[in-house]
Amino acid sequence: MTTTSFPRLSTPAGPIPLQAPFWNRQRHSSMPSHRYRDVYSRVEVPQTERDWPANRLTAAPLWVPVDLRDGNQALAEPMDPARKRRFFELMVTMGYKxxxxxxxxASQTDYDFVRLIAEGGIAPDDVTVVVFTPARRDLIERTVASxxxxxxxxxxxxxxxxxxxxRSMVLGREPEDLKQLILAGGRDVWELAGDMPNVRFEFSPEVFNLTEPDYVIEICDAMTALWHATPERPVILNLPATVEVATPNVYADQIEYMHKNLARRDAVILSVHPHNDRGTGIACAELAVLAGAQRxxxxxFGNGERTGNVDIATLALNLHAQGVDPMIDFSDIDEIRRTxxxxxxxxxxxxHPYVGxxxxxxxxGTHQDAIKKGFAEHRTRAAAEGREESEIEWRVPYLPIDPADIGRDYDAVIRVNSQSGKGGIAYLLETAFGIELPxxxxxxxxxxxxxxxxxxGTEVTAADLWKVFEEAYLRADVDAGIAITSYDTAETDGDSRTRITLxxxxxxxxxxxxxxxxxEALAAALEAQSIRIDVVGxxxxxxxxxxxxxxxxxxxxxTADGGAWSAGRDRSVxxxxxxxxxxxxxxxxxxQTA
Incomplete structure (x- = not known):
């Protein structure tokens, strides 16, 4: 591989000395960059010709959300069973297969959730469930039991x-020893689950992007042979950029090399799992698909260890913005975000791209003006052609997709030509009353x-704003006949008790x-009276x-119509x-009674 350096600026009289112009001087930095090695010196891909730069994204890959496992492991507070189920049902609704x-x-919670799927029928028949295990027999046995x-x-x-x-620092294994450990795990998987007709197999050489390519090929080919990979029962080979350490083109080269050199390629689903340590996880995934990845x-939304896993929503909506069906439904992105x-x-x-x-x-103001003109031109074209606006090619300045595609209305775009106006409203309430609105x-x-x-039709003062706020959010509690008349709490031997009177x-x-x-007691008391409050925040x-x-x-x-806000005011929080x-x-x- 060659390294690229920036050329010196030159004139007809010759190169410009680096020390002459101020804008060409090197700035001093006290950061110890010399402690790190570039990835080219660690893993060199023997790739002399590459096809991926000329390829184009024309179809969605197979998507596999790992929020319930990888994303869950990265949470300060891992999901409880109710949250896990709610997240799972969201992904099913969105169309993930x-x-x-x-x-x-790894945990009883995860084991129990897999058993819920087995016994509770919460997964539609066409949804494939993936379970994760290290290459260790006792853990494989536990996984197969689940x-x-x-x-x-x-x-x-x-x-x-x-x-x-x-290999050396964490596992204490030489390359051949590690290969035998992996194959032993593969044999255990095959022994315990090979005869289960609904089961397929996936192998991840973790930190693939920092592993010698030919060593990975050697192991992966051995695994597809061991697991009897066929086009009818393909093996998934997942190649993670577990710690992102290089520019995305390097990952693309690595994927293309695997794509072109793996044995039994027609019996392999080539998968990628980029992380985002360099902030280019999305680019890595897109280039990897150009290079032959299928999954x-x-x-x-990219949650994961350190700076996160790759963001599937952004990847999918990037395809949508290029006229490619992402095969996943993001038409109500605010509900997805809330969940x-x-x-x-x-x-x-x-x-955050698309969902923020x-x-x-x-x-x-210049952006606002361009957007307004773009909307006007869009509507004019639709009227001239006698077609619905949703049928007209989208080309509004500063908006790569129509917000309506993902369930956003135009008020947030056009009226805030006055988002500045919304900001002004918040500023007046904060400066006059100290109120900070989300x-x-x-x-x-x-x-x-x-x-x-x-x-x-009059100017709105801070006092006017506060009256509007009170009417909209603080006086709602007198409208429908519900009030709290008393509550008291007590704690005995660590057991808290709350009495509520409505x-x-x-x-x-x-x-x-x-x-x-x-x-929580008040919410339970209301739910007992058939009034359920689903609190977002x-x-x-x-x-x-x-x-x-x-x-x-x-x-x-x-609420039935989406999200709503209410407020309460008192000396006591x-x-x-x-x-x-x-x-x-x-x-x-x-x-409910309207």
């Missing part, structure tokens, strides 16, 4: 690290403000709840400052939160 569901030998009785297609995914540093493992945030307990960044709150929002509440509240200004349509209902706090702020300040709880929850829950209950009840 192969889902990695867990690491059953899948007993599953009627769905199953993939047993076995892995072992193969890179030199991992991509990743997480829906993923709930299950992972991690917020998606506002600038701000990705379709223009703050710049971004999504800013968008929701701006609609109420717009209705107010459309009606009055007044609903003038009648009181008292209930006692063990092992939970007042907020709670945000605490305050009204005023100093000794006179009051707590303000902002509660985001689901707890009382404010309970008031917010009651406000939400009244809104839900009002919607």
């Amino acid at each position: 192969e889902i990695e569901v867990g690491y059953p030998s 899948i007993q009785g599953i009627a769905n297609p199953v993939v047993i995914h076995m892995y072992t690290a193969t890179a030199p540093t991992w 991509v493992e990743g997480c829906i 993923v945030e709930h299950c992972n307990r991690i917020e998606v960044h506002a600038r 709150d701000l990705v379709h929002t223009a703050f710049s 971004r999504r509440l800013q968008i929701d509240f701006a609609r109420h403000v717009q209705q107010h200004t459309d009606t009055t 007044r609903i349509d003038g009648r009181e209902h008292t209930s006692a709840h063990r092992g939970c706090g007042p907020v 709670l945000h605490q702020t305050s009204v005023g400052s100093g000794a006179d300040s009051e707590a303000l709880t902002l509660l985001e929850h689901r 707890l009382s404010a939160t309970l008031s917010a829950v009651i406000a939400a209950a009244n809104r839900i009840r009002a919607d």
